[in-house]
Amino acid sequence: WLEANPKAPFADVARTLATRSRGRSKAVVPATDVESAIEGLRRVAEGSAGPGIVSVDSPLAQGPVWIFSGYGSQHRKMGKDLLALSPVFRETLEKCDEVIKDSVGWSLIEKILDDGQTYDLESAQIGITAIQVAQTDMMRAMGAEPAAVLGMSMGEIAAAYAGGGLTLEETLRVACARSRLMGEGESMLSEDELGGMAMVELSVEELDELLAEHPEFAGVEPAVYAAPGMTTVGGPQAAIAAIVEYLTGEGKMARPLAVKGAGHTSALDPLLGELWSECADIEPTPLTVPLFSSVDRGVTYQPGDVVHDADYFVRCTRQSVWFSDAVSRACAAGYTTFVEFAPNPVALMPTMATAFAAGLPDAQLIHLLKRKESAGESIAAACATLYGHGHDIDLGALTGPGPHADLPGMSWRHQRFWTSARPASGGRAKLPGSRTTLPGGDIAYAGDAAVAPSSHAVIDAAIADAVPGARVLAVEEPGTLPQSGEITTVVSPHPGGAVVSVYSVTGAPGATELVARASVTTIDSVAAAAAAAGGD
Structure with missing residues (x-):
């Protein structure tokens, strides 16, 4: 039909296809004109792969897990192009900005739009959470819903919003309080007092054995159990440098991180009391979907549970992050699709390693935004992958309002399927x-x-x-x-x-x-x- 109607308005064709009934087999072809659409459709018909093409024979049994990653996904232009692209994203970010201005006295939107400004620890953490909240509303406006949620470190705050545990205002209040206290604490430390962190190639047990056998690494603590054999440690800068040097000499991967503090260690103990006080009056609500907690090891909170009180966020800030454990439980529960909500993907690599160790080498790992990749391309690719694998996506919300092309209907193959089997009695x-x-x-x-x-x-x-x-x-x-x-x-x-x-x-x-x-x-x-x- 496209070959016979090469001048057909392309957007009208997309709108009509968005309204068609869907079967168990689905395919999505990215195209900007009739020629690229024809080429992609031919590839689908031939069963061959192509750039951006998603073709799936049957839907996945479980819905997607929405992952909210932590600190580290920030970059100078985070959220800027999506702010211009999505009215829903902008509307929610404006709501977040009102809470941010009231809590910490500066505007996130002004910072996003002004390329001359940079992010520090406080503004980066608040910015990440606000972008994650706005991404949540944007995806829901496009028909997507999580089957479960999972947070990594400070990502637990936005996961609480997506899972129904906190309102938007309370979510941003928690993020602002936590980030402000951590930023103030870091600014009061001298160069000699600053902590450090490193990613090391050690499992939970291997790290425990190493620290027990080497007193020279005193002060080093586990911060994030990211994936099997992938752990982040924190502590005094000298001790972190020593353990990195030792592990490198042993032929193991050990890489210091570009941070000035030691998150999820005893270095944060002085601010925990004030953090609890700042969060004491929030009123958490029952979860609407399961939460694979990375705060409480081995715990999966169920719909109806009330989780996100001040104690939970104090534990979230101080305790080690059991991210690998949470992903493993999600895999064991049958989930195979993971969507990262962040300005830039930082959790998909450990998620992939954990899923592979759990026997899921073909898990679907999807990002919503990526540095140096246009927001439109990222969102379109994410929606295509979700839709192709049978997850909820409102294609009409993507194509927008407008006229529809008069396309031919379904071409049916007529074949009789009555079985020749008959009851055995006479x-x-x-x-x-x-x-x-x-x-x-x-x-x-x-x-x-x-x-x-x-x-x-x-x-x-x-x-x-x-x-x-x-x-x-x-x-x-x-x-x-x-x-x-x-x-x-x-x-x-x-x-x-x-x-x-x-x-x-x-x-x-x-x-x-x-x-x-x-x-x-x-x-x-x-x-x-x-x-x-x-x-x-």
Whole structure:
């Protein structure tokens, strides 16, 4: 159709396709014009891959897990292009900005729009949370919903909003309080007092053994258990430098991180009391979806649980982050699609490593935004992957309002699928029923409606018994096959085939109602008719 209508308005074609009924197999082709659409559709028809093409034979059993990552995803232009692209994102970010201005006295939107400003610890953490909240509302406006949520470190705050545990205002209040206290604490430290962090190639048990055997690493504490064999540690700068040097010498990966503090360690103890006080008056609400907690190891909170009080966010700030454990539980629960909400993906790599260790090498890992990738491309690719795998996406929200193209409908392949299997018992319990030859040559069958899946099945059974080799030309169904009771099927042969009539026997003596009638013909009679007409 596209080849025959190359000048068709492309957006109109997309709007029409967005309204079509969806089957179990789905494909999405990214295209900006008719030519690229034709090329992509050909690839789908041929079963070959192509850039951005999503083609899936059947939907996934479980919905997606929405992952909210922590500190580290910030960058100078985060959220700027999405602010201009999505009205829903902008509206929610403006709501967040009002809370931010009231809590800490500066505007996030002004910072996003002014390339001359930079992010520090406080503004980066608040900015990440606000962007995650706005992404949540944007995706919901496009029909997406989480089957479960999962937070990494400070990502637990936005996960609380997505999971129904906090309102938007309370979410930003928690984020502002936590970020302000951490920023103030960092600014009061001298260079010698600043902490450090590093990513090391050690498991939970290996790290515990190493710290127990090497007193020179005193002060080093586990901060984030990101993935199997991937752990972030924090502590005094000298101790962090020493453990990095030691592990590098042992042939293990050890990389210091560009931070000035030691998050999720005892270095944060002095601010925990004030953080609790700042969060004491929030009123958490029951979860609407499961929460795979990275705060409380091994715990999955269920819908209806009330989780997000001041104590939870104090634990979230101070305790080690059990991210790998949370992802492992999600995998064990059957989830295979993970969507990261962040300005830039930082949690998908440890998620991939954890899923692979859990026996899911083909888990779907989706980002919503990525540095140096246009927001439109990222969101479109995320929605295509979600839709292709059977997750909820409102394609109409993507195509927007406007006229629709008059496209052809579904092309159906006509094929009969009635099974040849029949009940094994005899008499009426076996279709078409007990047989009687009537005066005049008609054949009648007395059968049981309870064993007949449909009138078509009764007709097929009668043909197989009385007119072997015949095929059905047409079927009319003026009545409905009863669920139980007696049915009578009459086969009336004629030179070209037969007429098969199915009747339901009503309560009155001798009373029947026509359920279905079929005209059938034999293969030989069709060949004879073709020969008489001069055919081969």
